[in-house]
Every structure is written in structure tokens, then in C-alpha cells.
Amino acid sequence: MNLEAYQNILDDVRLDSESTYLSLQLPTHGYDLDEQKIFSYFHESQGARYWFRSKDDRYNTIGIEYLESIRRDKYSAKALSVQKSSLYGKIQQVPLEADMQSSLSLFGGTRFDSKDTSDEWNDFAMVDFHLPKWQFDLANKELFYSVRLETVDIASVLTEISRELENISAVTKSTFEAPQINMEKDIFPEEWKALVDQAVDILDDRDFRKVVLARQRLLTFKSQVDPLFLLKRLNDEADTYTIYYEKGKSLFISKSPEKLFDIRSNTLTTNAIAGSSERTGEAAKDEGQKAFLLKDEKNRYEHELVRESIVEDLKPYTDRVEFTAEPDVLENKYIYHLHTPISAELTDETSVFELLDAIHPTPAVGGMPKDRAREYIMQEEHGTRGLYAAPIGIIHEDNESEFVVAIRSMLLHANSATLFAGCGIVKGSSSEKEFEETRVKFTPMLNVLGVETR
Numbered sequence: 049m050n051l052e053a054y055q056n057i058l059d060d061v062r063l064d065s066e067s068t069y070l071s072l073q074l075p076t077h078g079y080d081l082d083e084q085k086i087f088s089y090f091h092e093s094q095g096a097r098y099w100f101r102s103k104d105d106r107y108n109t110i111g112i113e114y115l116e117s118i119r120r121d122k123y124s125a126k127a128l129s130v131q132k133s134s135l136y137g138k139i140q141q142v143p144l145e146a147d148m149q150s151s152l153s154l155f156g157g158t159r160f161d162s163k164d165t166s167d168e169w170n171d172f173a174m175v176d177f178h179l180p181k182w183q184f185d186l187a188n189k190e191l192f193y194s195v196r197l198e199t200v201d202i203a204s205v206l207t208e209i210s211r212e213l214e215n216i217s218a219v220t221k222s223t224f225e226a227p228q229i230n231m232e233k234d235i236f237p238e239e240w241k242a243l244v245d246q247a248v249d250i251l252d253d254r255d256f257r258k259v260v261l262a263r264q265r266l267l268t269f270k271s272q273v274d275p276l277f278l279l280k281r282l283n284d285e286a287d288t289y290t291i292y293y294e295k296g297k298s299l300f301i302s303k304s305p306e307k308l309f310d311i312r313s314n315t316l317t318t319n320a321i322a323g324s325s326e327r328t329g330e331a332a333k334d335e336g337q338k339a340f341l342l343k344d345e346k347n348r349y350e351h352e353l354v355r356e357s358i359v360e361d362l363k364p365y366t367d368r369v370e371f372t373a374e375p376d377v378l379e380n381k382y383i384y385h386l387h388t389p390i391s392a393e394l395t396d397e398t399s400v401f402e403l404l405d406a407i408h409p410t411p412a413v414g415g416m417p418k419d420r421a422r423e424y425i426m427q428e429e430h431g432t433r434g435l436y437a438a439p440i441g442i443i444h445e446d447n448e449s450e451f452v453v454a455i456r457s458m459l460l461h462a463n464s465a466t467l468f469a470g471c472g473i474v475k476g477s478s479s480e481k482e483f484e485e486t487r488v489k490f491t492p493m494l495n496v497l498g499v500e501t502r
């Protein structure tokens with residue numbers, strides 16, 4: 049396929065000298081592209097690449113090179129809306145075919161909270177959203193190629209893009225090695241159990257009903273983990289989101305089952321996911337695990353708090369919130385969760401950043417009441433959550449968007465990986481059982497690292 053066939057369309061475009069960027073939207077169905085080839089080809093862009101894949105494949109998007117970013121040290125929904133409009137206002141978008149499917153998007157998110165961070169999260173600001181130079185939409189087989197308008201040569205740009213796409217298609221699968229582990233250990237396991245016990249003493253069923261406490265596991269390797277190995281392993285677990293997010297010297301990865309929300313037209317869709325039991329892989333035992341989860345009082349209580357809170361948080365923005373009366377079971381590879389789908393028709397033009405602020409953190413990762421739990425986590429939990437359990441996703445020029453609760457996640461630096469996992473603590477929780485639950489929740493990331501597979 050030759051993109052030069054579009055030259056006549058491009059020749060007719062009047063370049064807008066007021067714009068900073070030109071963004072060409074092109075079909076790529078003539079090329080053989082996948083995430084391995086793209087990341088292998090753009091290895092020199094390491095530190096400014098992402099891959100975001102929705103659970104249902106609505107998005108399967110790769111971004112290479114951050115052309116411009118919206119970055120803030122403090123969350124402000126209003127300021128973010130202004131920054132977003134101003135960024136889109138600087139881009140002249142040129143689709144080269146009618147009826148194209150994808151939208152030029154920004155990828156990024158916010159940290160879990162504003163706790164002062166240690167060095168380990170320094171590469172990520174409180175809020176970061178990126179416009180990439182290359183945005184590959186693998187689901188729709190489309191590409192956005194965005195460049196500074198003043199540098200673009202309209203006569204040759206399509207030939208250049210064509211050449212690059214041919215080169216990417218020609219990448220032969222490179223080989224990669226599984227990381228070799230030096231050391232693997234839980235960070236402050238006994239202190240974490242003591243903290244859970246302390247929380248159980250404080251929690252009641254009225255003023256402070258739930259708090260989610262997270263812990264970490266550290267792995268070090270003999271050498272830096274190969275991104276191509278991780279990308280391959282990320283395809284192993286189905287029915288989850290894929291977040292692969294490079295920034296500077298850091299790499300954040302999540303294989304979350306949990307959507308924070310998505311917005312299509314005026315409909316916001318979300319879910320309550322809370323209440324867990326291990327999936328062992330043995331069919332007969334697992335039927336018991338599911339049956340237990342559906343009737344266990346503590347899990348049901350945890351789940352209902354989350355559902356109620358999300359429904360309450362949405363009320364100012366909608367006339368009607370819909371959800372099923374009874375939760376069902378969400379089946380992941382290593383774990384079962386209670387799950388309630390929720391949807392709402394949005395009334396006014398509420399910005400995606402206001403909704404983000406209203407909904408995050410749900411009591412599935414924070415607690416109840418939300419502010420009290422957030423304070424408790426900031427003060428008592430060891431370490432900094434950073435992007436763990438934070439909202440990460442894709443936004444468009446309008447309100448269309450999809451955000452994930454970035455759990456089942458890890459942060460990689462040089463030769464080490466820090467894995468994060470938390471669980472809901474309510475009155476009556478047992479620290480030993482919760483410790484075990486967080487162990488199970490590390491499994492998806494151990495699987496991505498090739499350490500534990502099933």
C-alpha cells in the first residue's frame with residue numbers, strides 16, 4: 049500500500065499558520081503492525097512510549113514520543129479543562145479519508161493522591177497527559193502522525209511516513225530473554241499486618257467503615273528487564289486492561305480488571321469491583337470459591353459500600369443511575385471479584401476532569417468515608433502509591449474517555465520492580481487473610497515478569 053495516493057488530498061489542505069501542530073490521520077490496513085514490531089522499531093524512544101489496551105479492545109493504542117504534555121503539580125479540574133482545550137486548539141487535524149474511526153487522544157493520568165513522593169515516582173507528575181508524535185490505533189488500523197507545523201514538508205511527509213511504516217512491518221520478531229531474579233521479598237510484611245490490625249481496631253460500621261491498605265513486594269534482576277519480553281507477557285492474561293507506560297527512566301505496568309469509568313456520547317459506564325476470592329485453577333474448588341464469594345457477608349458488605357459510594361458520587365451529574373441489584377462474579381485468571389455494572393446518563397456538560405475528581409478514589413481502592421480513608425492512607429501506609437490504584441487512561445477532544453483503576457501494577461526502574469497490592473479492610477477483617485489476599489493480587493505482575501505462570 050502506498051500512502052502517496054493521498055498526496056492530492058494533502059495538496060488541497062490549507063495549512064493554518066495559527067496552529068502549532070499538524071496531525072495527519074491515515075489508514076494503516078496495508079501494513080503489518082503489532083506492538084512488538086512498533087516497540088522494537090522505536091527502541092530509541094524508550095522513556096516516552098505507551099501502550100493502552102481496553103478490556104473490550106475499544107482502545108488498542110500505542111503512543112511513541114511525547115510531543116507535548118499537560119503537566120500539573122496540583123490537581124485542578126478547571127485548569128486541566130483549559131489546558132486540554134488550549135492544546136487541542138493548537139492542532140490542525142487532517143484526516144486523509146472520510147469516515148475514519150479513531151480520535152486523536154491524550155494518554156496519561158494522575159497520581160493516587162498528593163502525598164509527597166520519594167524519588168521512585170519522580171518521573172510522574174501529579175497530573176500528566178501526553179500527545180504523542182505517533183499514535184497507532186491497532187484496533188481500527190489507523191495512525192495519527194503529529195508534528196510541528198513549521199517543520200513539516202508537505203511534499204515529502206507521506207513518503208517518509210510510508211517508509212517508516214514499511215520498516216516497522218519488516219521488523220522480524222526479535223528474541224528476548226526472561227529476566228533472571230536476584231532477589232524477591234515482601235516489604236515490611238509484619239508492619240503491614242500490624243497496620244491492618246490497627247485499622248480493624250479503629251473501623252466501625254458508621255463513622256469509618258472501610259479503608260484499603262496496600263503493600264509492596266520488591267524484585268531485583270541480574271539485568272534490566274527487556275521491554276519486548278514484558279510486552280509479550282502482557283498478552284497472556286485476557287479480560288483485563290493493559291497499561292504499559294514509560295516516562296523517563298521509569299516504567300509503570302498494570303493489568304487491571306477495573307474500569308474507573310468510560311464516557312461515550314453522554315453515557316458514563318462504570319462498575320463496583322470489590323470482594324475477592326482466589327481462583328485456584330482447579331475447577332471443583334473454584335466453584336466453591338465463587339459460591340463462597342457470592343454469599344460471604346464481609347465481602348458483600350465491602351462491595352455494597354463501593355457501589356453505594358459510586359452511585360452517590362454520580363448523582364450530581366445525572367438524573368438516573370442504573371445498576372443491578374445483585375452483584376455477579378468477575379472471573380480473572382488468578383482471582384474472583386464481586387462485580388456490579390453501573391451506568392448513568394450525564395445531564396450537563398461536565399468535564400471529564402470534574403468526573404474524575406468526583407469518582408476517584410472509589411472505596412474499592414480508598415475507603416469510606418472517602419476523605420477520612422484518603423487521609424489515613426497518606427499518613428499510615430508505608431511508601432507512596434504514586435500511580436498504583438490511580439486513574440490512568442485516554443481522553444479525546446470532547447468528553448469521550450476511558451479510565452482504569454491502575455491496580456495489579458508495578459513500577460520498574462533499572463534492575464528492579466516494585467509490585468503493589470491492596471485489599472479492603474472493614475471491622476472484623478483478619479490481617480492474616482488479607483495478607484494472603486494481597487499475595488494473590490501480586491500474581492498478575494509476577495506472571496508478566498515470567499516469575500509465576502499458570
Ligand SMILES: C=C(O[C@@H]1C=C(C(=O)O)C=C[C@H]1O)C(=O)O
Pocket residue numbers: 260262306321322323324350385412413437455456468469470471472473489
Ligand atoms: C486494591 C486492590 O484491589 C481492589 C480491592 C478488592 C477487595 O478488597 O476485595 C477487590 C478489587 C479491587 O477493587 C488491589 O488489587 O491492589
